[in-house]
Amino acid sequence: MKIATISRDELTLKIFDLLAMIAPEADFDDLDPNVDMRDELDIDSFDFLNFLIDLNDEVGVEIPEADYGKLVSLNDLLDYLLARM
Amino acid sequence: MGNFVMPSLGADMEVGTLASWLVKVGDEVKRGAVIAEVETAKGLIEIEVFEDGVITDILVETDVEVPVGTVLAEIRPIGEPVAVEEVKPVPVSAEEAHPMDHRPLIKRTNGTAAVKRTNGRKSRKRIKASPVAQRLARELGIDLANVVGTGPNGVINKEDVEQAAQVKQPPVIEAPPPPQKPAVEKREFLVQKTDKADKVAVKAAEKAKAEKAALSMRQAIAAAMARSNRDIPHYYLETDIDMSAIQAWLAAENLKRSLRERLLPVVPLIKATALALAKVPVLNGFWLEDELQAQEAINIGFAIALRTGGLVTPALFNVDCKSVDEIMADLSDLIRRTRAGRLRSSELTDATVTLTSLGDMGVRKVYGVIYPPQVALVGFGKVMDRPWAVNGLLGVRPIMTATIAGDHRATDGRVGAQFLDELDKLLQAPEAL
Known part of the structure; x- marks a missing residue:
């Protein structure tokens, strides 16, 4: 399912919703969009894979494994997704 | 007649709380089926039965905490005739959750080590064991003659009995997980029955439960790791x-x-x-x-x-x-x-x-x-x-x-x-x- 028009803020909220299922204790208001997200939220490789599966269901972007390294911070992820949606 | 006992689910589990029965008296069970759930520091654990048979008696009610080894239910193996006038152990009720005196029948599961019986390595007449170990062995139905003591002069201590008990586990099976009922305590002082107040109470109860579970898990890890560092x-x-x-x-x-x-x-x-x-x-x-x-x-x-x-x-x-x-x-x-x-x-x-x-x-x-x-x-x-x-x-x-x-x-x-x-x-x- 492709979402034709979605703003950066809307996408951010969607991502937070998905991350909240993995890290229910996290306070996303305090998340610096430029820091290492997995490190900050303590997301291991299993959680990350599930997050990508959920994200694919939501926004229709299937991220290849080779691109994992480009997705360090929240801003990286937003840029990556918005360029492909 | 087989006994279904409270299993030891790790090196340091001493007691477990029976959270729910998934079978009733008269039900036929298959080896490997999940027939009960036990609340432990590691969450709600599905307990599997290790033989085919018919549940003939349920001896421990739900929400009762009992020591590892306590007989929870009796199972008549398929094919075994129904015994007439069988002497049954006294059921354990919520008020008196005492370890049963009779010795649980220990069966081995597939792929689990069989406890090697020691023949005459220890004299049956003179078994040295600490009082705690003796009590625990009684509770768990362990014969001290089969336990190797690692204490001073070969005295059997509590850990030795636990270790001996640990290898005597009921086996296991797979079955679809039953629905979990959320256990929520409501607080008495909550007079105002507003949704919000309810939610606050529920959250507080959940938090308290989570904290308790985290503490008991920490203590279980502490016991296992201390034992590892001491013995290994x-x-x-x-x-x-x-x-x-x-x-x-x-x-x-x-x-x-x-x-x-x-x-x-x-x-x-x-x-x-x-x-x-x-x-x-x-x-x-x-x-x-x-x-x-x-x-x-x-x-x-x-x-x-x-x-x-x-x-x-x-x-x-x-x-x-x-x-x-x-x-x-x-x-x-x-x-x-x-x-x-x-x-x-x-x-x-x-x-x-x-x-x-x-x-x-x-x-x-x-x-x-x-x-x-x-x-x-x-x-x-x-x-x-x-x-x-x-x-x-x-x-x-x-x-x-x-x-x-x-x-x-x-x-x-x-x-x-x-x-x-x-x-x-x-x-x-x-x-x-």
């Missing part, structure tokens, strides 16, 4: 493994797969560990009754951290016989259920070795503490680009340090070295995984 003379070995081949193989595999079918990097490591253990089987088993009892089934206890703190190492079964896809599916299921607190009793009792992967955290080496009665712990660190000499030339390769902590009572360093060598070879030929 560990040796540690490490080796650096070139991960180029395995990484290239994994990248190619995952390129072929949809997101849902992708393998995590730890999956080939789990498989390689199992295959290496198959070649060095003395690292796969238990140290019990003063001897190594190597196990045929390779059930890898995989260390899974909980977000609330703490750690569970539930078993992936028969890993050496499974494909990487099957291992990935098992692992996903196991991680989800561990974090949801929905494990099965066999998963907590039947691991024959433990694997800890801390690579996600940027850790370079893992020095493991063995989970008794196992005899080895395999550790994996982070894969890091490091300088590496190949054929006289210096290059940069992705390198991972693999470690093994071995129980020196059971094996010597040479055995651990053989294991690491096999592991390295397997990871250089990933197609064979």
